[in-house]
Amino acid sequence: MPAGFPDFRLGSVLATSFTATLTERQGDAVERIPTPQRLIDWLAVNGLAVASCSTVQLELARELRESIHAAATAAAIREALPASAVRVINDCSIQGRAAAVLTPEGNRRWRLSLASRVEDALGVIAADAISIIAGERDGKLALCASPTCRAAFFDTSQSRTRKWCDMNTCGNRQKKARFNASHRKSARD
Numbered sequence: 001m002p003a004g005f006p007d008f009r010l011g012s013v014l015a016t017s018f019t020a021t022l023t024e025r026q027g028d029a030v031e032r033i034p035t036p037q038r039l040i041d042w043l044a045v046n047g048l049a050v051a052s053c054s055t056v057q058l059e060l061a062r063e064l065r066e067s068i069h070a071a072a073t074a075a076a077i078r079e080a081l082p083a084s085a086v087r088v089i090n091d092c093s094i095q096g097r098a099a100a101v102l103t104p105e106g107n108r109r110w111r112l113s114l115a116s117r118v119e120d121a122l123g124v125i126a127a128d129a130i131s132i133i134a135g136e137r138d139g140k141l142a143l144c145a146s147p148t149c150r151a152a153f154f155d156t157s158q159s160r161t162r163k164w165c166d167m168n169t170c171g172n173r174q175k176k177a178r179f180n181a182s183h184r185k186s187a188r189d
């Protein structure tokens, strides 16, 4: 991992791992793919290795990311999906030329087109977002309880009562804040 760049927040759901490349949207936002190379790195970690990435492609990736975030947020709070977000997601899905292939071990891999274009990788991410927002998968879209985060995440817990996008960051911070508050209270008492 190159020094000086924020690390990635990786989850088990491709589309929301992608939206988590921008965190603390309601606070001091942290951009985790600030350069084309960092998008290349993120895609490689997620089984979508591309040959190269231009600044225009990085812009497109961020546009898709924010469109997924907007649509997933609307779905989580049961509002109408923003038309512009739906259009971007669909355009990315249509323009991708990746194919799912089955490995001899029985795993799914994505094969991008010969040029291994960023657009192919974005198509895979857009299709993943569509399957979640359309409610096809076992789980529920929800918003992180942290007021500085409010990230849309996919809750696959049995009770569907997960509160935070990420237990190790938002969940932990909340727990610490509560601990400090009760600590201060008991010190006063």
Ligand SMILES: [Zn+2]
Residues within 6 Å of the ligand: 144, 145, 146, 149, 150, 151, 164, 165, 166, 170
């Ligand atoms: Zn969060």
